[in-house]
């Protein structure tokens with residue numbers, strides 16, 4: 001193993017994600033110190049060679065970057081504020097999900113304490129850590145990213161997006177927004193199919209293939225949005241309004257509530273009422289900003 005991969009790391013937070021990260025570092029032979037607010041979550045990691053810290057202060061006494069994998073912005077402050085005066089000169093890699101301005105606030109807080117701050121948005125679930133397909137988007141301190149890129153790549157593909165600490169988080173949540181809309185649509189469709197006796201698992205298998213095929217058009221739709229030209233559509237807003245009207249009727253027939261479908265229908269209805277029916281579907285983007 002190359003010497004660079006022996007960098008010691010400290011993990012604060014042993015939820016599902018913190019445990020997955022720590023286990024991957026340990027498997028790669030990194031000296032790994034772990035801490036969790038509630039004791040007892042480190043048993044498997046200690047058995048695998050981790051050093052357990054009883055307090056945050058003890059954890060950050062270990063050398064190397066400090067990796068926070070906590071619940072949210074407030075929990076990062078709750079954990080690090082009490083030891084802020086001991087963090088000068090250290091490197092914090094915050095993989096906790098925080099909103100963009102929360103990440104920027106943490107970067108400013110870190111700067112006030114002479115702490116070097118790198119923010120990361122994890123695009124993976126715990127079982128994906130260390131596997132192909134996992135990625136983490138980073139922004140904030142370039143020197144921290146460059147110094148530790150090799151160990152960050154152990155857990156997920158690592159990509160750096162500049163010194164705005166809030167950028168990675170914006171990208172993270174923009175991708176999650178697309179994911180949650182897709183999941184919401186899946187739940188809606190599963191409820192419709194239940195009304196005709198089809199299992200959610202069977203529907204899920206078919207929906208996966210369909211949604212995968214449909215996502216192929218996203219780069220093209222993005223290019224249309226970037227061009228700002230919506231006058232030569234493959235399918236118009238009026239066409240999609242008609243489809244949403246039909247889905248609404250079909251959902252009512254199946255006694256399925258319209259919670260997931262109604263917001264998009266409302267948007268398309270308004271676009272048509274405003275005279276944009278002949279334009280491309282991508283034009284609805286303009287109303288969202």
Ligand code: FVH
Nearest residue numbers: 013014015016017018037038070071075078096097122125
């Ligand atoms: N799990 C996932 O699929 C997602 C994938 C994308 C990124 N997220 C984010 O990663 C952060 C950690 O997620 P997690 O899955 O590890 O979350 P939990 O299993 O719920 O563990 C939460 C840990 O945070 C600790 N904690 C909570 N509040 C505090 C606090 N006030 N002070 C100190 N620690 C706190 C909690 O400790 P405990 O409850 O065991 O004492 C856990 O260690 C998260 O931002 C995801 O959005 C994961």
